[in-house]
Amino acid sequence: MKLFICIDDTDIIGSKGTGEIAEEIGALLQQKQLGQASSVSRHQLFVHPDIPYTSHNSSMCFELKTQAEHLPAITQCCIEHLLEQSAEGSDPGLAIATEEGCDWPRLIDYGQQAKKRVLTKALAYDLAKQLGVHLSEHGGSGDGIIGALAGIGLRKYGSDGRLKGQIQLPQHCSSMLVAELIEQTAIEQVLDLAHQPLSSTAQIQLQGKIKAVRWHGQSCLLVDKQDGLWHNVGRQQLKDY
Incomplete structure (x- = not known):
């Protein structure tokens, strides 16, 4: 149970x-x-x-x-x-x-x-x-x-x-493919701010505290596009969660 x-x-x-x-x-x-x-x-x-x-x-x-x-x-x-x-x-x-x-x-x-x-x-x-x-x-x-x-x-x-705590990344890692994030971390899906999933080959720039939100029962990383690149969102954008 x-x-x-x-x-x-x-x-x-x-x-x-x-x-x-x-x-x-x-x-x-x-x-x-x-x-x-x-x-x-x-x-x-x-x-x-x-x-x-x-x-x-x-x-x-x-x-x-x-x-x-x-x-x-x-x-x-x-x-x-x-x-x-x-x-x-x-x-x-x-x-x-x-x-x-x-x-x-x-x-x-x-x-x-x-x-x-x-x-x-x-x-x-x-x-x-x-x-x-x-x-x-x-x-x-x-x-x-x-x-x-x-x-x-x-x-x-x-x-x-x-989710409480930070997502642990491979050492000295500042950029990963969506497929790598799902395979190597506790992230189950990567979503944009409209909650649409990114392609497994999308490259994500990672900085600061990497925090996951719950969406449809999964541990998800939220990302936003800046200057043509995908970045994990910061504290201010996570406040709604």
Whole structure:
């Protein structure tokens, strides 16, 4: 079976980030032989004065391939690590959904609404109860449950968010063919800003931090043409993801 695990609001300015804690949880679950974790994706939520957040209001989600009998131990492991690692003064929330049997259109819609308007804890708890999704708060106001539930919907949607960390390139490499990027890195597809795939023989100029976004469930590199050459996009263009 596959689980979607998402956390939110675990940090304060200067503390360990939520993405790092999510990666730690994934690694811990693997260490305990409770499943195989995917990479962590960051999902941008609505920024509004009525929503408290540390810096960008984003939640962190990953998938876990596991066995049904491991679910109680997985949930307990997630909770224990949140309690241990979340910063004092933060408002951590945890959401865990099983892929089978969930009403995904409703959860995806909730995630997309969380990118556009202020939502409430009551709404999150009510939806989670209806859909059979584990939702729990572990400190402070517990407002992190709102973003944690949204992150699961956005991860399942597949065309939202960017992957935590940088894509590792071969040493001293500043230019690669699309085919080489797909063969030698974690990139699964190279897309232009209209989300159209590039030819396998297109040459990509690579500079700065090489970040991947999720599009149609794949790890994708976004590129833009400048002076006739394709370049990986920068931080400003990635903000929409």
